[in-house]
Amino acid sequence: MTIxxxxxxxxxxxxxxxSYVYPRQLLRRMGYVINNYxxxxxxxxxxxxxxxxxxxxxxxxxxxHIILACGLGVLLLYGLFAGDYDPQHTRLEALPxxxxxxxxxxxxxxxxxxxxxxxxxxxxxxxxxxxxxxxxRRLFDFISPILFGFALVLYVTFIxxxxxxxxxTWVFDAVVTxxxxxxxxxxxxxxxxxxxxxxxxxxxxxxxxxxxEISLSLHSMATVSIVISIFLLVTVAFQTYALDQFEIVxxxxxxxxxxxxxxxxxxxxxxxxxxxxDNYKNDAPV
Amino acid sequence: MEIIVNIDDPIPLxxxxxxxxxQAIASDSKKPGxxxxxxxxxxxxxxxxxxxxxxxxxxxxxxxxxxTRGYRGTFVHPDAKANCSIDLNAWVNQQLSVSISSFRNAxxxxxxxxxxxxxxxxxxxx
Numbered sequence: 453m454t455i456x457x458x459x460x461x462x463x464x465x466x467x468x469x470x471s472y473v474y475p476r477q478l479l480r481r482m483g484y485v486i487n488n489y490x491x492x493x494x495x496x497x498x499x500x501x502x503x504x505x506x507x508x509x510x511x512x513x514x515x516x517h518i519i520l521a522c523g524l525g526v527l528l529l530y531g532l533f534a535g536d537y538d539p540q541h542t543r544l545e546a547l548p549x550x551x552x553x554x555x556x557x558x559x560x561x562x563x564x565x566x567x568x569x570x571x572x573x574x575x576x577x578x579x580x581x582x583x584x585x586x587x588x589r590r591l592f593d594f595i596s597p598i599l600f601g602f603a604l605v606l607y608v609t610f611i612x613x614x615x616x617x618x619x620x621t622w623v624f625d626a627v628v629t630x631x632x633x634x635x636x637x638x639x640x641x642x643x644x645x646x647x648x649x650x651x652x653x654x655x656x657x658x659x660x661x662x663x664x665e666i667s668l669s670l671h672s673m674a675t676v677s678i679v680i681s682i683f684l685l686v687t688v689a690f691q692t693y694a695l696d697q698f699e700i701v702x703x704x705x706x707x708x709x710x711x712x713x714x715x716x717x718x719x720x721x722x723x724x725x726x727x728x729x730d731n732y733k734n735d736a737p738v
Numbered sequence: 739m740e741i742i743v744n745i746d747d748p749i750p751l752x753x754x755x756x757x758x759x760x761q762a763i764a765s766d767s768k769k770p771g772x773x774x775x776x777x778x779x780x781x782x783x784x785x786x787x788x789x790x791x792x793x794x795x796x797x798x799x800x801x802x803x804x805x806t807r808g809y810r811g812t813f814v815h816p817d818a819k820a821n822c823s824i825d826l827n828a829w830v831n832q833q834l835s836v837s838i839s840s841f842r843n844a845x846x847x848x849x850x851x852x853x854x855x856x857x858x859x860x861x862x863x864x
Binding site for chain 2: 580581582583584585586587588589648649650651652659
């Protein structure tokens with residue numbers, strides 16, 4: 453019963469945080485940009501009409517509201533019919549994980565639309581002068597070596613722990629979990645290299661804003677890697693030491709931590725008021 | 739410190755890069771030992787072919803304005819400031835104009851000078 457109550461509370465937090473709080477903050481940011489930097493004066497900031505952008509915002513809001521309603525419905529059904537949670541006879545621990553994936557779909561769509569906007573911005577950019585900083589971008593100029601080292605240590609610790617609980621043999625489950633973590637860390641490394649040395653996506657972005665964005669991305673990826681390592685470590689520990697009943701709560705906390713250290717960190721660190729929008733002005737110097 | 743290249747400028751892009759890096763050193767914006775961006779980073783930032791940036795870096799290295807220290811990267815040469823003021827292009831122009839004047843004085847025609855110069859350059863490139 454205690455686990456059930458705890459799960460209901462934690463899952464409610466997950467539903468509200470990812471489908472209400474963060475989407476609301478993102479929409480508020482979009483509104484701030486449209487109100488303070490309108491297309492009449494900042495034409496370079498807009499690749500489509502204001503109407504199209506507002507329709508996109510409305511769709512994003514609606515999608516999140518539907519997911520929020522679904523989540524509350526699922527929670528109500530769970531409270532009414534789930535009874536006592538028994539990890540041996542139910543597969544309910546997958547519920548917060550599956551619902552979390554659904555909650556992140558609007559955010560993924562927003563990212564894709566952002567990439568499209570930037571691509572159009574690059575196509576529309578007719579300037580012939582190109583700028584670059586004459587300083588190298590190095591990993592540890594953007595991220596603390598301690599945070600990076602901690603992520604690395606946790607990755608190695610996880611591998612050693614999985615081997616330890618499996619009597620130092622590579623059983624199928626161990627291979628799957630280690631491969632999953634290695635793949636996600638590999639993706640973070642590739643994204644990090646691309647962020648540091650890759651092509652500039654936003655042609656008008658101020659170099660200071662770009663550096664801030666790189667720093668935040670690397671910091672966020674290292675933190676998410678740490679969260680994934682800890683999550684997998686605790687999951688394996690729960691399964692090994694017969695603490696499966698907490699897995700459902702842990703799965704819900706996992707998505708919340710990913711959201712807090714991903715989108716939440718971006719919203720906290722990059723204040724919209726601090727971004728330099730002068731480069732998007734109609735009469736901005738080349 | 740920012741550099742700017744203009745793709746519509748008649749001056750070749752690698753020459754613009756060389757001139758701007760030399761200018762940054764001459765104006766003390768970059769000091770001896772300061773690190774420079776990698777070829778890949780600079781090429782991506784300026785949306786240029788990496789061969790263009792590599793050519794500029796090669797010329798700067800030849801003139802001892804920058805130095806590459808293996809995997810550690812590229813740095814401003816300790817004698818960069820003095821070497822920035824040496825203009826090899828101006829020196830080549832001066833040397834060639836002296837030679838061309840002496841050929842003309844000896845009665846060699848312009849077309850003969852051009853053919854001889856082209857032949858020598860072609861032989862060197864073989």
